Amino acid sequence: MNAAPGVDLAKLLNDMRAQYEEIAEQNRQKAAEWFNEKSAELTKEISHSSELVECHKTQLTELRRTLQELEIELQAQLAMKKSLECSLAETERCYSTQLAQLQVVVGNVEEQLSHLRGDLERQNAEYKLLLDIKTRLEKEIETYRRLLDGESKVTTIVEEVVNGRIVSQKVNATEEKMKI
Numbered sequence: 566m567n568a569a570p571g572v573d574l575a576k577l578l579n580d581m582r583a584q585y586e587e588i589a590e591q592n593r594q595k596a597a598e599w600f601n602e603k604s605a606e607l608t609k610e611i612s613h614s615s616e617l618v619e620c621h622k623t624q625l626t627e628l629r630r631t632l633q634e635l636e637i638e639l640q641a642q643l644a645m646k647k648s649l650e651c652s653l654a655e656t657e658r659c660y661s662t663q664l665a666q667l668q669v670v671v672g673n674v675e676e677q678l679s680h681l682r683g684d685l686e687r688q689n690a691e692y693k694l695l696l697d698i699k700t701r702l703e704k705e706i707e708t709y710r711r712l713l714d715g716e717s718k719v720t721t722i723v724e725e726v727v728n729g730r731i732v733s734q735k736v737n738a739t740e741e742k743m744k745i
Contacts, residue, residue, distance in 0.1 A: 690728075690729050693729050693730070694729040697726065697729065697731065701724070704722060721736070721737040722734065722735070722736050722737075723735040723736075723737070
């Protein structure tokens with residue numbers, strides 16, 4: 566019997582094992598490269614994210630500080646506003662009191678002025694009446710003087726007076742012979 570030459574199973578197994586180990590080594594290297602690549606990307610991303618987190622933390626800290634400053638300024642402005650409102654109310658009260666006092670003074674002065682006008686009008690009417698009486702008396706004195714001096718011509722003036730005013734006047738001239 567002629568038997569076929571025997572396949573060396575050990576060699577075949579060793580070849581398969583060598584191929585498998587080579588494929589496994591290639592896969593391991595690819596996996597290591599992929600892992601290293603992904604680790605580098607992730608490290609880069611983490612580093613970038615850390616920088617962003619730090620930047621955002623800094624911004625947040627600055628915003629909090631700005632907010633506190635603005636709140637302090639707001640409180641100061643509100644306090645100043647309240648102070649100014651109180652000052653304004655006090656000033657308004659003071660000036661309204663002064664205005665009321667001045668209105669009383671103005672009222673008194675107006676009343677005095679009204680009385681003075683009344684007195685002035687009354688005195689003016691009295692003055693006109695007295696002036697009219699004086700004029701008539703002077704004319705009468707002149708008439709008597711002429712009579713005493715012997716003038717023969719007599720002028721008579723008749724005036725009609727209403728409320729201290731002359732409303733009509735008549736003049737009569739007559740000649741008389743005087744007896745001495």
